[in-house]
Structures are given as C-alpha cells and as structure tokens.
Amino acid sequence: MSDPILSLSGVCTDIAQYHILQGVDLEVGRGGVTMLLGRNGVGKTTTLRTVIGHWQARAGSIRFDGQEITRMPTPDRARAGIGFVPEDMGIFSGLTVEENMTLAAASGPLDTARRDWLFSVFPPLRTFWRSAAGTLSGGQKQMLSIARAMAEERRLYLIDEPTKGLAPAIISTMVGALRELKSQGASILMVEQNFAVAKALGDQVAVMEDGCIIWTGAMADLAADAALQERLMGLSMEVEA
C-alpha cells in the first residue's frame, strides 16, 4: 500500500501473562473500509485497543498518518483524529444522549450541521435527545455509540463489532450509516463477525490467526472464494447481505 493512514509493524501486545498479539503487520488505506476478520480470541479486539492505546504494545511500531504513536497516550491519539467505537458500546448511561454527543465533540461545540446529519442517519437520536442514554434499547445504544465517534470528523475510525447482538432491522440502519460515512471518504478499520455485513461494507480485508495477520487482500476476492474462507477461518460464510 503506497500511503496508508495506519500501519502496524511487528506489534506485540500482552494482557497479563498472555501474549495476545504476536507480531501484527497491518496497513489500513486512506478512504475505504478495511475489515479485520478471524475466529473468536485471535486478537482482533486487542489490535483495535492497541491502536487506540488501551493496551500498550510491548514491541513493534504503530504509525498513524506518518506519525509514530506507539507510546502516545490515548487522549492524544483521539485528538490526533482516531475515533473508537468499542465492542461494549461504552456509552455514558447516566448522561443524556445530548450530553453524550456534546462530550464526544471534545475539540469544541457540536456542529449543528453535523448533528442534523447524524439525526438523519440515526433518527432515534433525535427522538431520545434529552433522554438518559441508559434508558435506550440495545440498538439505540449502538447507534449512539457510533454517532458519538462520528460527532467530529475523524481521520480514522476503529469500529469493533457494530452489529453484535442487534436485530436485522437495526443492522440495516447501521450498515446504511456506515456506508454513508464511507461515501464521505472516511478511513475505517472494522472488526466484524457478521460476514454479510463485512462483505457489504469492506473494501480490503485482513484475516487474523493466533495473534498474527495471516492473509490480506480485497474483500471481493475473499467473498468469492469459499475454499479460501474455509482455509482462513475454518468455515464457509456464504451468507447474503
């Protein structure tokens, strides 16, 4: 890749006594969606959390837009332009939807035009704007979680399993929102277990196994090759989007 927005080189991350990432080499291109796939427990979430700084890399290098960020504190990474949507949503349930969104615009007041755009993408946010975030349904919480990452324009979005446990109707809203984000030229690194969603959104794909990247290529190539899916992930995922 000629000019990646994010590149990981030989990244190793330990959690307690466990060596979770064992030399991850990964590049995420500018504009477009890179899918991070693999079985459960291979290190996908840890990769995202190492990029945002929740876990510190023991070895290796992480470069974001040409800048070395391996030892940078998490808030500085966020202010450098990395948005993160965690698997557990991480919303502030005691605060209202409005307060959650206002806090997410850390560099200044929430832009009205951007707020209106988010309302059009996630209509429930307008309805429950002044409600406590803790009272929202699971799908609405996930919408808030993603909208919060989109409250400001970010140069890179790290999104961890955005459709996990959601009803099909909510999944299509989510896919629509992410497609719109993608159409604006956003760069996204996404972990996703739902292959139909991965196929619908992904441009590039990286497959992980035992804490390493074992295959990278075009999403279209992986989606078209059932044998390759079987070999890389142990099962064929011919599911329609």
Place this chain on the structure above:
Amino acid sequence: MLTRLLSGDRPRSLVLTVILLAILGALAFAPFLFPGVRSLETAARICIFIVLVASYDLLLGYTGIVSFAHTMFFGLGAYGVALASDAMGRGWGALAVGTVAGALAAAVLAAVIGMFSLRVRAIFFAMITLAVASAVAVLVSQLSAITGGEDGLNYSIPRELTPAFRLGEVMGVRINGKLLNYYLVFTCCLVLFLVLLRVVNSPFGRVLQAIRENEFRAEAIGYRVVYYRIIATCLSASVAALAGSLFAIWLRYVGPDTTLSFTIMLDILLMVVIGGMGTIYGAVIGAAIFVLAQNYLQTLMGSAAEATAGLPLVPDLLNPDRWLLWLGVLFILSVYFFPTGIVGRLRTGR
C-alpha cells in the same frame, strides 16, 4: 431565573422540592424561628456541613474518587483562619488572609497528592489520603507551639461578629454580632453550594461524570482523565477548606477533634450516602438529617424513655446513652430502603 440560579439542575421531584424549600426556609430564618443558642449552633453546623458534604460529593459521587483526607482539607481552612487571627490579631484582614491561605494550601496539597497517586489507580489515592490525613493530624497535635496541640487554639474575630456587638431587637430576637456571624456563614454557604451546583452541571462536570462511568471511554474521546481528576480534587479540597474557615469563624476555636478527626470523615461519608451520591442536593438532606440527629436524638430519646417508663425493656432501649445505637440502626435502614440515597429515591419515585 430560578432555573439559571440552579444551573438547570432542578430537584425534579415535588416532595424533594418541598423538603429543600423547608430546609432553606428553616436555615434562612433560624434565629427567628428557633431562638436560642443551641438551635443557632445546630443551624450553622448544618450550613457548614452541607457545603463540606457537597464538596465531598463532587469527588466521590461525581468523579468516583474515594478520599479519606477531606477533613484534613477542612482542618487546613479552619487552622488557616485560626493561625492568621492568632498572628495578625483581631480583624477582617486576618480572616481574609487565613481563608485564602487555607484554600490555597488545600488546593496545593490536593494537587501534590493527586499527581503522585491518581496517575496509577483511584484506590491508591484513597490509601495515600488516609496516610497523609493521619500524618497531618499527628503533626498538628505535636506542633503545639504553633497549633495549640490537642488543646487547640482560641482567637479573636472582628467584634462585629461576636455577641458583644449589639444592634437592637427585632421580633423579640436580639440582633447582635453572633446573628451577623450566622448570616455570614449562611450566605457564604449558600453561595458555595450554588457554585458547586454550577460546577457539576458545567461541561467540566459532565466530563467528570463520564470519567466516573467509563474512564477508558472518556480517554478514547480525548479527555485527559488524570488532569480532570486532579482539578476536581483541588476544587473539592478548596471548597472543603472554605467550609473549614467558616467553621473557624463561627466557633472562634479550632482543635484536632473539631476539625481533623477521623470521626468527622465518617460522618461526611454517612451524610453523602444517606442524602444520595452524585446529587448535590443529597448533601442538603444528608447533612440536615445527620446533624439534627446528632444534636437532638439524645433529647428525643430521653423524652421517649420518660413517656414509656411504665413499659418493660422499652425505656432501657430508649435510654439517651444508646443514641449511637439508634443512629446506626437509622443508617442501616436508610441504606436498605434508599440504596441510591434519599434524593435518588425521591427522584426516581421507586
């Protein structure tokens, strides 16, 4: 206007509104409604503890930090006024210097403790505050040449704030310096309470709540958690010191038992829990109930014991000497029936 004064944080419960208005009215007109030295003493103590408990709630309820040094900051403010009055003599200048010095010393000490301990884990902060508070209490006792040791310090305050300053009589109540002193305490406490209400409802306060709920998530958005925690600690310590200064002005005496003892720290914790953590209004309810119980439960129990003198066992149980037992029972019941505190319960209606 009222909503602006309350920083948009209205009580959100009719019963709570009525209770808060009743407490405000009772404190505002305490000298006229409940004449007498003891009742005025109780009212002043309630005012000061409302501010002290609210400042602790900023730390515990809004930021999720457990500190055992809050009485130490309270004591710094009190000793600031005492030492300044002792050194500079009776005067408003001494009160101002002592108050500002106490608040600044509290903020600096809180910042130092925070920088050493809040970077790691909040639990270390609790342990370090416990150690520092104990060390300061011992130090104050040992440095008797400066602090008066265990005996404490008596000092003079401006004559306008003492009973010797007489202005006349209104509605059968003598208007003297003690009354002016009470209204000084009441007004300052009201202002400090409204300032704290503003702080917790400001964008800064929202970040603190976000940190309390999900520290990592707040960092991932771009907020430097340690900085926010240290600022909250300094702010809380300064307000506690200001409450201590008011206490010193009111009492005209400071000593380790009245300002630095660990018992006061436990009282603050109980008041926060009874009133409701994370609700500044909880401090009003918690402090009012607790201080009233501390001051009047014994009297009430004495009357009840006399009234039930003919019954078996009951008078023994209601013996005024057992007031702490009943205070404990009241605390257990309040935690059991109001796990989110009285304010939390009244707001949710459940």
